[in-house]
Amino acid sequence: MRNRFPSLSLSSYGAGWSANRRIAIVAAAVAGLLALAGIVALLTGGGNNHEAPDSAAPAPTGSPSSSEAAPKPSSGSGSVPKPPQISxxxxxxxxxxxxLWSYDxxxxxxxxxxxxxxxxMTTETKYAxxxxxxxxxxxxxxxxxxxDQDQxxxxxxxxxxxxxxxKQALAEDPSAITEAYIYVxxxxxxQTLSWKKGGGGAEERAVTLAVQCRPNHDCTLAAIAPSVTQ
Structure with a gap:
């Protein structure tokens, strides 16, 4: 039986994005540190991606609905942990x-x-x-x-x-990050998965995140980017 949470594998995330879409995400993250060519290179750089095991379910089709753009606060968050106060x-x-890799x-x-x-997520819509x-x-x-499988x-x-x-872009122009304070x-x-009747498995994971950490404020999540592991 196929019982995996496929969209957390990140093995092909961002593969279908347009060039402008790819540029926008990391452009915000580096806040002008890189020229256009450098941003494209960062987004399309190689990463340690992993194929899904035989027990993997097919990837979900379709894009998130409009209701997902603003989930209702009253719905609660279940087992999802609250964001930590980390700067x-x-x-x-x-x-x-x-x-992101944990769920119940x-x-x-x-x-x-x-x-x-x-x-x-960051509340600054320009970067979220x-x-x-x-x-x-x-x-x-x-x-x-x-x-149904208690996964x-x-x-x-x-x-x-x-x-x-x-790191190289930041070293070349340290002051540029002060616009958005977004770090890659x-x-x-x-990730270890479990389901009914003792089923389970484990897989290595790698993800590249854009996080916003303004001075004297806790960090927040801005975006998930294609894997960049170098």
């Missing part, structure tokens, strides 16, 4: 990745999952890419199938770091 980009990105359909509805994830985050959640039908997952984070291209961070770890 250091790498530490926050690691916490965000753990949240036994006590959390799809709407609650979305509402819980939304709480991690909610679609890239909400797109990690399977469609309602697949979530229901997962819930849940936990995550272990092994490390987080700034990709080389981002790659996080690596492992």
């Amino acid at each position: 250091e980009p790498v530490a926050y990105a690691k916490a965000a990745a753990q949240m 359909t036994r006590d959390t509805s799809r709407d609650q999952q979305l509402a819980g994830m939304r709480a991690w 890419d909610w679609t890239s985050v909400s797109g990690q959640v399977p469609d309602p039908v697949l979530w229901s199938r997962m819930a 849940h997952a936990t995550a272990h984070i092994t490390e987080g770091h700034y990709p080389g291209a981002f 961070v790659t996080v690596n770890g492992k």
Whole structure:
């Protein structure tokens, strides 16, 4: 039986984005640090992607609905943890990745999952890419199938770091980041899945996040970008 939460694999996330879409996400993250060619190179750089195991369910079809753009606060957040009060980009990105790779359909509805994830996002709409985050959640039908199997997952984070291209751009113009204070961070770890009758498995994970950490404020999540692990 296929019982996996496929959209958290991130193995092909962003593959269908237009050139302008790709440029916009990391352009905000580096806040003008890179020229256009450099941004494209960062977005299309290689990463450690992993194929789904044989037990994986097919990836959900369609885009998040308009209702997902603003999940109702009253729906609660189920098992989704609240965003931590962290002001250091790498530490926050690691916490965000753990949240993204963890879920529990036994006590959390799809709407609650979305509402819980939304709480991690920056409120600055100029930099927030909610679609890239909400797109990690399977469609309602697949979530229901997962819930029928009591599927849940936990995550272990092994490390987080700034990709080389981002560090180089920051070194070349340190003041440029003061416009948005958005940092690009790659996080690596492992996701462990479980379901009924002792079923389960584990996979390595890698994701690149854009996090906003303004001075004297807690960090927030701005976007999920294609994998950049160098």
